[in-house]
Amino acid sequence: MPLRAILFDHDGTLVNSEPIHFDLWVTVLSRYGISLTEQQYKEHYAGVPTNANAIDVVRRFQIDVTPEAIAEEKNAATREFLRGNSFPLMNGALDAIMDFRERGLTLGIVTGAGFEGVDATLRANDLGSVFSAVVSGDDVSLSKPAPDCYLLAMKKLGVQASECVAIEDTQHGLKAAHAAGIRCLAVPTPMSMHHDFGDALAVLDGMPNVIEYVRHSLLR
The missing domain is CATH 3.40.50.1000 (HAD superfamily/HAD-like)
Known part of the structure; x- marks a missing residue:
């Protein structure tokens, strides 16, 4: 056809957008003492929806927070960025x-x-x-x-x-x-x-x- x-x-x-998403994840995870590297982001998180990424970061870095909570932190950071930017x-x-x-x-x-x-x-x-x-x-x-x-x-x-x-x-x-x-x-x-x-x-x-x-x- x-x-x-x-x-x-x-x-x-x-x-x-991926470099910006990487920077936002770096900011969110730094609150939990996690230093996310660009190589880690490329290997595990680039192109993956936020909810799936949240599940992985909680498991991979053993963070004492629910995936839903950390996903909302990332979503809030994204919304804040988009308020004045695209x-x-x-x-x-x-x-x-x-x-x-x-x-x-x-x-x-x-x-x-x-x-x-x-x-x-x-x-x-x-x-x-x-x-x-x-x-x-x-x-x-x-x-x-x-x-x-x-x-x-x-x-x-x-x-x-x-x-x-x-x-x-x-x-x-x-x-x-x-x-x-x-x-x-x-x-x-x-x-x-x-x-x-x-x-x-x-x-x-x-x-x-x-x-x-x-x-x-x-x-x-």
């Missing part, structure tokens, strides 16, 4: 959005994180009218790597998996798309380049290459 929809991940794909767009992200839109493709955002970050991105870049559906981790019981968010996005857009391509930067996101039956283009970042992208349709270096791949390989 012809390609009808592009489903973008948010953090690490549309916006360069995550910067990845290089080429805006070009990709506009190129795909001009080609008549339907666009969606599918994130395992909460809606606040996406909302800030859409408002800061005046993109609210560009995306036909936004699904966040707030909308489903199971976030990525479960397929629920992608299944919901397809339902909202009225498209089949064979008519979609997802764009993801992490193994967790790729697993979610793959489990939903959706082809996925992987665009690793320095935080995720060590992930396993074996199930990806292609592994590409940056959004400009995504534009070229879609143009020459998926829209012919």
Whole structure:
């Protein structure tokens, strides 16, 4: 079936948010005497929803607090950041959005994180009218790597998996798309380049290459 929809991940794909999330986790964990390194963040936490990260940090560092409590600390820190800021767009992200839109493709955002970050991105870049559906981790019981968010996005857009391509930067996101039956283009970042992208349709270096791949390989 012809390609009808592009489903973008948010953090690490549309916006360069992972360094900021790392800094926020560093701040939260420092309250418990934990010094989180960038290497630890890359190996265990990049691209993973906050609730899952909270479960891991409590277990890994043996912190005397519930995962729910530390997740709320991280969420509160993120909300505070987003009150006056938005995550910067990845290089080429805006070009990709506009190129795909001009080609008549339907666009969606599918994130395992909460809606606040996406909302800030859409408002800061005046993109609210560009995306036909936004699904966040707030909308489903199971976030990525479960397929629920992608299944919901397809339902909202009225498209089949064979008519979609997802764009993801992490193994967790790729697993979610793959489990939903959706082809996925992987665009690793320095935080995720060590992930396993074996199930990806292609592994590409940056959004400009995504534009070229879609143009020459998926829209012919």
